[in-house]
Amino acid sequence: MPTQYTPADVEGPLYERWVERGYFAADDKSEKPPYTIVIPPPNVTGSLHLGHAFEHTIIDSLTRRKRMQGYEVLWQPGMDHAGIATQNVVERELAKEGKSRHDLGREAFVERVWQWKAESGGQISGQMRRLGDGVDWSRERFTMDEGLSQAVQTIFKRLYDDGLIYRAERIINWCPRCLTAISDIEVEYQDDEGELVSIRYGEGDNAIVVATTRAETMLGDTAVAVHPDDERYKHMVGTEIELPLTGRRIPIVADAHVDPEFGTGAVKVTPAHDPNDFEIGQRHDLPAITVLDEHGVITAHGPFLGLDRFEARSAIVGALRAEGRIVAEKRPYVHSVGHCSRCKTTIEPRLSMQWWVKVAPLAKAAGDAVRDGSVKIHPEEMEPRYFAWVDNLRDWCISRQLWWGHRIPVWYGPNGEIVCVGPDEEPPTGEGWHQDTDVLDTWFSSGLWPFSTLGWPGQTPSLEKFFPTSVLVTGYDILFFWVARMMMFGLYAMDGTPPFHTIALHGMVRDQFGKKMSKSFGNAVNPLDWMDAYGADALRFTLARGANPGTDVPIGEDWVQGSRNFCNKVWNATRFALMNGATVEGPLPAAEQLSAADRWILSRLNSTVAEVDALYDDYQFAKLTDALFHFAWDEVFDWYVELTKSTLAEGGPAADVTRRVLGEVLDVTLRLLHPITPFVTETLWTALTGGESVVIAEWPADSGFRDAVAEREIELLQQVITEVRRFRSDQGLKPGQKVAARLTLEGTSLVAHEGALRSLARLTPAEEGFHATATLPIAGATVALDLSGAIDVEAERKRLSKDLAAAEKELAQAEAKLGNEAFVAKAAPAAVDKIRGRLAKATEDIERLTAQLEALPKA
RNA sequence: GGGCGCAUAGCUCAGCGGUAGAGCGCUGCUCUUACAAAGCAGAUGUCGGCGGUUCGAAUCCGUCUGUGCCCA
Numbered sequence: 001m002p003t004q005y006t007p008a009d010v011e012g013p014l015y016e017r018w019v020e021r022g023y024f025a026a027d028d029k030s031e032k033p034p035y036t037i038v039i040p041p042p043n044v045t046g047s048l049h050l051g052h053a054f055e056h057t058i059i060d061s062l063t064r065r066k067r068m069q070g071y072e073v074l075w076q077p078g079m080d081h082a083g084i085a086t087q088n089v090v091e092r093e094l095a096k097e098g099k100s101r102h103d104l105g106r107e108a109f110v111e112r113v114w115q116w117k118a119e120s121g122g123q124i125s126g127q128m129r130r131l132g133d134g135v136d137w138s139r140e141r142f143t144m145d146e147g148l149s150q151a152v153q154t155i156f157k158r159l160y161d162d163g164l165i166y167r168a169e170r171i172i173n174w175c176p177r178c179l180t181a182i183s184d185i186e187v188e189y190q191d192d193e194g195e196l197v198s199i200r201y202g203e204g205d206n207a208i209v210v211a212t213t214r215a216e217t218m219l220g221d222t223a224v225a226v227h228p229d230d231e232r233y234k235h236m237v238g239t240e241i242e243l244p245l246t247g248r249r250i251p252i253v254a255d256a257h258v259d260p261e262f263g264t265g266a267v268k269v270t271p272a273h274d275p276n277d278f279e280i281g282q283r284h285d286l287p288a289i290t291v292l293d294e295h296g297v298i299t300a301h302g303p304f305l306g307l308d309r310f311e312a313r314s315a316i317v318g319a320l321r322a323e324g325r326i327v328a329e330k331r332p333y334v335h336s337v338g339h340c341s342r343c344k345t346t347i348e349p350r351l352s353m354q355w356w357v358k359v360a361p362l363a364k365a366a367g368d369a370v371r372d373g374s375v376k377i378h379p380e381e382m383e384p385r386y387f388a389w390v391d392n393l394r395d396w397c398i399s400r401q402l403w404w405g406h407r408i409p410v411w412y413g414p415n416g417e418i419v420c421v422g423p424d425e426e427p428p429t430g431e432g433w434h435q436d437t438d439v440l441d442t443w444f445s446s447g448l449w450p451f452s453t454l455g456w457p458g459q460t461p462s463l464e465k466f467f468p469t470s471v472l473v474t475g476y477d478i479l480f481f482w483v484a485r486m487m488m489f490g491l492y493a494m495d496g497t498p499p500f501h502t503i504a505l506h507g508m509v510r511d512q513f514g515k516k517m518s519k520s521f522g523n524a525v526n527p528l529d530w531m532d533a534y535g536a537d538a539l540r541f542t543l544a545r546g547a548n549p550g551t552d553v554p555i556g557e558d559w560v561q562g563s564r565n566f567c568n569k570v571w572n573a574t575r576f577a578l579m580n581g582a583t584v585e586g587p588l589p590a591a592e593q594l595s596a597a598d599r600w601i602l603s604r605l606n607s608t609v610a611e612v613d614a615l616y617d618d619y620q621f622a623k624l625t626d627a628l629f630h631f632a633w634d635e636v637f638d639w640y641v642e643l644t645k646s647t648l649a650e651g652g653p654a655a656d657v658t659r660r661v662l663g664e665v666l667d668v669t670l671r672l673l674h675p676i677t678p679f680v681t682e683t684l685w686t687a688l689t690g691g692e693s694v695v696i697a698e699w700p701a702d703s704g705f706r707d708a709v710a711e712r713e714i715e716l717l718q719q720v721i722t723e724v725r726r727f728r729s730d731q732g733l734k735p736g737q738k739v740a741a742r743l744t745l746e747g748t749s750l751v752a753h754e755g756a757l758r759s760l761a762r763l764t765p766a767e768e769g770f771h772a773t774a775t776l777p778i779a780g781a782t783v784a785l786d787l788s789g790a791i792d793v794e795a796e797r798k799r800l801s802k803d804l805a806a807a808e809k810e811l812a813q814a815e816a817k818l819g820n821e822a823f824v825a826k827a828a829p830a831a832v833d834k835i836r837g838r839l840a841k842a843t844e845d846i847e848r849l850t851a852q853l854e855a856l857p858k859a
Numbered sequence: 860g861g862g863c864g865c866a867u868a869g870c871u872c873a874g875c876g877g878u879a880g881a882g883c884g885c886u887g888c889u890c891u892u893a894c895a896a897a898g899c900a901g902a903u904g905u906c907g908g909c910g911g912u913u914c915g916a917a918u919c920c921g922u923c924u925g926u927g928c929c930c931a
Binding site: 001003004005189336381382384385388389392476477480510512513514534545546548551552554555556558559561562564565566567568569571572573574575576577578579580622623626629630637638641722725726728729730732733734735736737738762810813814817820821822823824825826827828830831834835838 | 888897900931
């Protein structure tokens, strides 16, 4: 075995072997209890980024542990078709050839998208193998697959028949670049610099001033609205004024929605281009005049025809200024503006006919499932956010003016007929019948993911075995986008059974300074680079160690390097064990045969198993990973392995016992680490145990073995060794330098550990002519050292004085507390006892340190 | 504008009522035969400010300041 672990040599072959042997395949017919997690489907256009790596590390560790615990595990892989994103990618490809999708026509274009997917889509699947994801590849699904498309059509039909899907003309969020409607949550608001202009409508006494950031829409104004109680305008309500530039006469209406405090208290009303105005228009039966086309270009006849909306804005303000109608201008005026989440283009509210889901009853059920505890959100602090959203949900616009996606299964007849066609029905044919040209929102299909991937609407054995799924692991950022949709659809389609019982939310990956990673900021990291440099395990370990529930995880290269060092440390400790004949053969020797060190480490091992188990069940990945890190490094590697050295060197039956315990400790530790660092543990575990694979090994169970006496005994030993080392270090001795020492250990538990003490503190026996130049009293024992010459008295005086000062401070604090009658009377007895113990300890320390100081030769 | 968080060692974060912790970084000394991707030892904090509750507050409450996110 080389002295360094080289991940690149083992990771690829190990993964292929796992897949070939079918470890990750989920069996419908298994008798084992099921454990199911569906992958949050990555976008078919995407490649693996740190966010995926993070999420997959969490899911993989959960599923690997459950597999080891004897569950029939299904980690369901797949991708979604990402309607807008994918169509954009292929349209850009076409543009390079000088073509648009319209040149190809719908059918050929969709064919072209499939071709693109076959050639360059789904890169992420290959990259997931690098990470070690234990998914069942034989079950990989895509939202546009035949079966999943059937599921979409089925649920559409069912919702339609139940009156939960309807068609209506409303204001929607329109992206003039993607040329499609998008839903409310696909709009990102940000503060932009715009302008607020105040325009005088009408003349003389009959004039009224309105303020707007969107002057260009004034061409479509059909009213001016004021608050009904606004005394300034009461007399004008019901009258008409002339709309500038157009000559049209529009009414002044009173509407409670108007904020009298904003601007002049009068607003222009453009029902076709603003959601609030649309509602005002409905209440007052106003016409809606569309003045912008799908590209955001002015369609109103006149001098502005053909101008883009932003050009039109300044042109119209200019024209109004020329007429002397601009009363005030505020520029820049910072206000919140909606942008397309896909392409960042400013959203254009647009009046159009779309399909909608009536969400109220669905959202109610989705909220209730969490409220009544049938679904738990981890961490709980995220619940209010979920409720706030789900309880105030507006109807969901599901139609998209795209070609790539699930086409809406509705046919229109020559006489205005509308027929929704189910998956087993034939669409109407004949003269004048045609299908709706729109497709459905991608989230509509991914909302079915937890059961459509299992074969629903068919009553398949997979659905039977693996639904409902166990846990949903996803980022809090898509709680609304995806989780809520799965809850709504799942409860509806599966007769009230939620699609999962637990939602475990994680945060976003950030850079080492806690900054959001972004390509434009230049701090984005390709996880593949780090895996190349440090191994998949190192990346996984780093991510797991940062995974506090629901909070963001910062990551930097230094940290991955640190994790790589940890993996290497595990490698070398196991290497040591193998070189020294550690074994897992035969039963563990009975407690009477074990040394104190053996009993101590086995006690700590079992405590660690219990601790890690509890933390896993609570989705506390950072804590459990940290617990494993410290147990492995600080206890097993730094102390237990060191303690075995003297025993192993002595040989005999004691060494055999130690070899067995060492084998046991490493076996269990490797199994505990396996879900987080699968590759290095597989390599080492198979070498150590000769077993087939740690992937299918049994998850460690707490044997219940505890030994508080041994724990105290080893702690004392550690304390003495550290004390001697500290003295040596203070005295400037080289670490390897042997020092003659006379040990007086009688009456303490250290008697049995003289060998270990001498070996770890580098102390040789006192021989002829031994002359103690320093004496260290520690915990009832003394260590006398012969430094063969003068010791550094000043260094020692400094050290002792510092410790004395600390002990005196401690004493003073304890005395003050115990002198406080209220404390003694009211505090818990255990707390008081603790302080008394501290007082005693401090008193002892002061005596000892004072004596040592006095014993020092005078300078 | 509304809501939710967060402010703890140089950096990133745990701790959330009873003596301040981790990783990385830092300072010494070492290639001591598992490991220099390491070992040993060490230093570092009025726990954002101000009030309050309590015998006792980093931890609970109020308030201010700073900062982040979500929604409108």
